[in-house]
Amino acid sequence: MSGTGSISRSTKLDALQRTAQAPGTSAKAATIEFVWSALPTEASNSLSMRLGFKSATEHLAKYSTLVGTASTLTLGNIAIPYPWQAGVRYTVCVLIRDAQYAAAWVRAGGGEVAGSPDLVAPISGTGGATIFTDFYDGNQAITRTFDNFRAWVPVYDAAVFASQKAQLTTDGISRQDSRGTAYGPVSRALGVPKGRRGRHRPV
Numbered sequence: 001m002s003g004t005g006s007i008s009r010s011t012k013l014d015a016l017q018r019t020a021q022a023p024g025t026s027a028k029a030a031t032i033e034f035v036w037s038a039l040p041t042e043a044s045n046s047l048s049m050r051l052g053f054k055s056a057t058e059h060l061a062k063y064s065t066l067v068g069t070a071s072t073l074t075l076g077n078i079a080i081p082y083p084w085q086a087g088v089r090y091t092v093c094v095l096i097r098d099a100q101y102a103a104a105w106v107r108a109g110g111g112e113v114a115g116s117p118d119l120v121a122p123i124s125g126t127g128g129a130t131i132f133t134d135f136y137d138g139n140q141a142i143t144r145t146f147d148n149f150r151a152w153v154p155v156y157d158a159a160v161f162a163s164q165k166a167q168l169t170t171d172g173i174s175r176q177d178s179r180g181t182a183y184g185p186v187s188r189a190l191g192v193p194k195g196r197r198g199r200h201r202p203v
Helices: none
Strands: 006-009 014-019 029-036 046-053 056-064 071-075 078-081 090-097 101-108 119-122 130-136 144-152 166-169 172-176 183-185
Touching (some): 056 090, 071 101, 078 119, 130 144
Antiparallel strands (some): 014 130, 071 078, 101 119, 166 172
16 A cells, blocks of 8 residues: 555454555665554553564554553664554654664654654664554454555765764855765755844755
């Protein structure tokens, strides 16, 4: 499933797995939007939305009535509390870098995935096709709706390369290449420099 169109599930005691059709096993980033119509209230039941790669699928969104794991955002072996809510449309994105660590972003209301990640964790085993899995082991009729599942190979860039320099002038910002032999533009840099009151400018 990719692009527009959605899939909804309300089946009890069921699990779903979908695999991205492209770009295949080289994908290292993925995103999906989802809504839960309700949260489980029965004892010892779990509801989760996992997004990742076949050998490193993470329980990104997890809600459980088990003591101590009520509502979490999880990457690898690290879990942090996260206030998942029923009826809210979430966008989640996971990025795996250098087969060493993963980063996850969560935006409520279908917001743009940008800025600092909500969680970064070391991981291992990042091969395989990109997948998302819906899992619910309760008996309540909870509808899970998913949309806009995408996977891609990210293009990495750096604001400043290690041990190199950047310079900010009235003409903009530029940085040295990875070898320090020439200056070039930064692909994207945002900020609010000091200046006239109430005047915000991109940098």
